[in-house]
Amino acid sequence: MTRAGWSCMVEPEILPVLRERRSVRSYDERHVLATSELASLLEAARWAPSAGNSQPWAFLVGRRDDAAHRSFVPLLAPSVRRWAPAASALVFALHQVGTGPEADALTYSDYAAYDLGQAVAQLCVQAGALGLSCHQFAAFDHDGMAELAGVPAHWSVTTGIAVGRGLLSELAPRERRPLSSIACGGRFGASLRL
Numbered sequence: 001m002t003r004a005g006w007s008c009m010v011e012p013e014i015l016p017v018l019r020e021r022r023s024v025r026s027y028d029e030r031h032v033l034a035t036s037e038l039a040s041l042l043e044a045a046r047w048a049p050s051a052g053n054s055q056p057w058a059f060l061v062g063r064r065d066d067a068a069h070r071s072f073v074p075l076l077a078p079s080v081r082r083w084a085p086a087a088s089a090l091v092f093a094l095h096q097v098g099t100g101p102e103a104d105a106l107t108y109s110d111y112a113a114y115d116l117g118q119a120v121a122q123l124c125v126q127a128g129a130l131g132l133s134c135h136q137f138a139a140f141d142h143d144g145m146a147e148l149a150g151v152p153a154h155w156s157v158t159t160g161i162a163v164g165r166g167l168l169s170e171l172a173p174r175e176r177r178p179l180s181s182i183a184c185g186g187r188f189g190a191s192l193r194l
């Protein structure tokens, strides 16, 4: 697998905020996430598209040194606990897994997990635009988090996101599958000329 992963003559252009995004494992512990920055991240998620405009997402937020953050940290898997607590915030992303009893019950859609992924992607891109780094993770006690935060049964705590000022220097090069292996013509596996 090549590092760049493209087969055309010129590396395709993408936005620097996408090219430069990395899941960092080291955060500046002096950085404090401003309320306005946190609001921008969540606002970016809020404007994501969703099936039938169902908006089947919710977010739990703890900022480093606050009570929510302190309660989240013991639920992280040891592998994540090594780096995530130093980030300025821990955000847990939830998606709906069924229709609930609320008066304003959201319409449940089979695409809720897909929609949450888009909302989190938008949050991460917004973070990049603000000079912040996100590292998403699944390695935490999902049931414990649901219990801790009083999450109703028709919601799932899906992923965590560490957000902060990343220290990029400690990152190893990463790999991607080549463009030719993910972009097909009219049939699955048929190569698309680019």
Ligand SMILES: Cc1cc2nc3c(=O)[nH]c(=O)nc-3n(C[C@H](O)[C@H](O)[C@H](O)COP(=O)(O)O)c2cc1C
Pocket (backbone or CB within 6 Å): 021, 022, 023, 024, 080, 135, 136, 137, 138, 139, 140, 159, 174
């Ligand atoms: C749904 C999801 C779950 C992930 N879970 C973990 C995790 O538990 N621990 C971890 O260190 N990284 C986790 N990651 C980060 C990926 O390992 C990372 O995105 C991948 O290696 C590509 O690196 P990059 O994001 O820097 O391009 C997760 C990412 C996603 C999207």
